[in-house]
Amino acid sequence: MSAFEANFDGLVGPTHNYAGLSFGNVASTGNQNAVANPKQAALQGLVKMKTLHDLGFKQGVLAPHERPNVAALRQIGFTGTDAQVIARAAKEAPAILAACSSASTMWTANAATVSPSADTADRRVHFTPANLNNKFHRSVEHPTTGRILKAMFADEARFAHHMALPAQMHFGDEGAANHTRFCHEYDQPGVEFFVFGQAAFDSRYPKPAKFPARQTLEASQAVARLHGLRDELVVYAQQDPDTIDAGVFHNDVISVGNRNVLFHHEKSFVNQAQVLAELDRKLAAAGGKFVAIEVPDAEVSVAEAVKSYLFNSQLLSKADGKLIIVVPDECRVTERVWTYLNKLVNSGGPIDEIKVFDLKQSMQNGGGPACLRLRVALSEAELAAVNPAVLMNDQLFATLNAWVNKHYRDRLEAADLADPSLLTECRTALDELTQILKLGSVYPFQFC
Numbered sequence: 067m068s069a070f071e072a073n074f075d076g077l078v079g080p081t082h083n084y085a086g087l088s089f090g091n092v093a094s095t096g097n098q099n100a101v102a103n104p105k106q107a108a109l110q111g112l113v114k115m116k117t118l119h120d121l122g123f124k125q126g127v128l129a130p131h132e133r134p135n136v137a138a139l140r141q142i143g144f145t146g147t148d149a150q151v152i153a154r155a156a157k158e159a160p161a162i163l164a165a166c167s168s169a170s171t172m173w174t175a176n177a178a179t180v181s182p183s184a185d186t187a188d189r190r191v192h193f194t195p196a197n198l199n200n201k202f203h204r205s206v207e208h209p210t211t212g213r214i215l216k217a218m219f220a221d222e223a224r225f226a227h228h229m230a231l232p233a234q235m236h237f238g239d240e241g242a243a244n245h246t247r248f249c250h251e252y253d254q255p256g257v258e259f260f261v262f263g264q265a266a267f268d269s270r271y272p273k274p275a276k277f278p279a280r281q282t283l284e285a286s287q288a289v290a291r292l293h294g295l296r297d298e299l300v301v302y303a304q305q306d307p308d309t310i311d312a313g314v315f316h317n318d319v320i321s322v323g324n325r326n327v328l329f330h331h332e333k334s335f336v337n338q339a340q341v342l343a344e345l346d347r348k349l350a351a352a353g354g355k356f357v358a359i360e361v362p363d364a365e366v367s368v369a370e371a372v373k374s375y376l377f378n379s380q381l382l383s384k385a386d387g388k389l390i391i392v393v394p395d396e397c398r399v400t401e402r403v404w405t406y407l408n409k410l411v412n413s414g415g416p417i418d419e420i421k422v423f424d425l426k427q428s429m430q431n432g433g434g435p436a437c438l439r440l441r442v443a444l445s446e447a448e449l450a451a452v453n454p455a456v457l458m459n460d461q462l463f464a465t466l467n468a469w470v471n472k473h474y475r476d477r478l479e480a481a482d483l484a485d486p487s488l489l490t491e492c493r494t495a496l497d498e499l500t501q502i503l504k505l506g507s508v509y510p511f512q513f514c
């Protein structure tokens with residue numbers, strides 16, 4: 067094979083906690099104030115990365131960010147030394163300190179939208195960091211995300227890096243969580259599929275009644291323009307607003323695609339039949355045969371999909387052309403979902419194997435296997451141009467496990483966020499990490 071889909075998983079940061087920050091994400095709000103275990107969270111993520119690497123898939127690591135985000139606290143008026151800034155925020159605005167302490171960069175499906183070189187006008191791989199402007203704690207991610215991506219994909223002849231879209235609700239962008247690409251082979255032109263929650267400039271599109279629609283049509287269109295995609299190979303679809311109100315805050319909670327396969331729920335999109343027909347037609351024009359696997363509501367309800375994260379799975383292509391579905395343990399323990407999955411892999415269809423991972427620490431904040439990874443389709447030559455220090459192997463796995471065990475706490479709750487030593491611990495760990503991953507200086511504490 068001369069091209070691959072590499073997955074870059076977010077390494078969970080040392081401040082992983084449950085602050086109930088994401089209205090519309092029912093796991094996040096439901097687990098507010100639960101006690102978190104950052105060490106276990108990071109180790110759970112590393113096990114997934116290593117297992118997939120051992121199965122022969124290309125796997126990389128995306129570094130976490132500096133937290134608490136003292137610069138963000140200063141921007142909103144907290145002053146003094148770093149310790150004083152944290153102490154004042156803890157006293158006067160604990161909810162804001164919690165937002166500035168979130169380890170939410172672990173969900174790298176929201177880090178950026180990525181278009182492979184086969185799809186773009188200038189034949190480079192394009193990256194647009196997501197502005198994540200619907201939630202304050204996530205809106206502060208993109209500057210550092212952009213620097214880290216540049217440190218990983220540095221070769222300007224092969225990789226193009228854009229700025230995040232205007233940080234405003236009209237251009238709300240949540241990155242690859244609302245983007246999928248279909249193709250015949252990874253290095254052949256494919257169909258890029260953008261799913262939005264609302265149209266900010268066009269009142270004809272329905273809106274959810276209860277929860278926010280984070281991604282706008284206008285943001286998706288802007289990313290497609292920036293990346294130089296061809297209109298005839300792009301499909302836009304609106305996510306069913308009722309599913310947003312049921313807790314499907316990103317498209318990757320109700321559908322997942324890989325190569326020529328879209329695995330999705332019956333209630334994923336507005337005008338679903340038309341959307342599927344357009345994908346079929348456009349992929350055929352790109353030389354592919356579209357396969358839609360639709361899960362009926364009668365077999366798995368939207369509520370069961372949200373609870374189990376069935377669609378927040380990864381579909382990974384094996385050498386024999388069949389697909390593995392990577393699911394969280396919550397799928398195994400949700401009876402009807404497990405029954406469905408076992409029927410699916412024995413049906414003779416393209417998905418013929420299940421891999422289950424315990425990702426409970428991340429899941430309790432609404433982040434499953436697919437949330438934790440950013441996909442980058444790369445040719446052999448492009449893969450060779452990626453910073454090799456971020457690619458998983460036995461040595462990196464051992465080093466990162468030791469690094470986590472050395473620096474991370476195994477218990478973190480709201481009151482702990484006021485502890486100024488958490489910042490010192492985080493900076494010490496990240497300084498070491500940038501050397502392990504050979505990222506250079508990417509964090510404000512390293513260059514300010």
Ligand code: SUG
Nearest residue numbers: 085086087088091094175243316437
């Ligand atoms: O943005 N949760 C994240 C989960 C992101 C999941 N990503 C994808 N579906 N791709 C979010 O809602 C919760 C943080 C807290 O409550 O402490 C949080 O940010």
